[in-house]
Amino acid sequence: MNKPTTHQTPDSTRLDPFEQQLARALRRVDVRADTARKFLALAAEAEQTRAAQGSGPRLVKLSNGGRVLAFPRLGPHARAWGTGALAAGLLLSATLGGVHLEHRQQQVRAEREFQAAERIENRTLQQIRQQVEQAGIPLD
């Protein structure tokens, strides 16, 4: 799979001596053992990251020292379900909020009507009382 380092490919036969020397100078370099270990550690690290991402929200340290809560990236199906659930929640909240508001408005209207009726009744009673007193009829 890797290209051979000897550059003995058919194409290299068309290289002039300087180019051949350049090709030899630019052979792929061997990766040092510690570098290879770093690369292979990526595999384990990537797997851990994937596992952590699947387990729920986690704190991520920023370069400036701060921390933010990071939520796992959702797959397309989860995103679709999440969007639907969010929309349904908003719709339910709006509906319930509307019903509650209407009940509150009806309550206020009823209170006002009751207070108005009470005032009218008091005024009527007062007038009757005055008329009775003027007629000289004792009320007690």
Added chain:
Amino acid sequence: MPFAVTEFRRLIEQHQRMVFSIALRVTGEYGTAEEVAQDVFLELHRGAHKLESEDHIRFWLRRVAVHRATDALRRAARQPATDAEEWLETDFAPPGPAAPVPPAVEARLEDLLQSLPEPLRVAIVLRYQEDMLPDEIAALLNQPVATVKSHLQRGLQLLRRKAATTLKEYVRE
């Protein structure tokens, strides 16, 4: 979904020399090349499900390695001050018949590569390190073939000129 860890390990082991060598030759710095290669492999892990074959993976790795390496190079602003055009117009005499270069100069050629402007360096690395043909390089870099050929020609001219100077100094020493 990223692929299995064992498969990822196999791809790293298989391609680490290629990715690291491209990064090293383009950036000219071991530590930066290490970081670039790690970035490339992480990106491979995230996007490997879209890659369809070994050839596709190799093509993708080369392309991403070149892009990440040139990004790192620009960030570090480590490009050589010498402009290729100035070299060619003011200081370059057309080369005569190609003369063999002593083996000791091979080691210097790698250093001389770092003095080339970035586009020429990338083309030279892909042509002589990766043994890619100009049309393959053009496809990888998404550039016209004529541009790639021009970069290769100019890069080679600069290297021949600089190698000739270096060779004289080396022989005197």
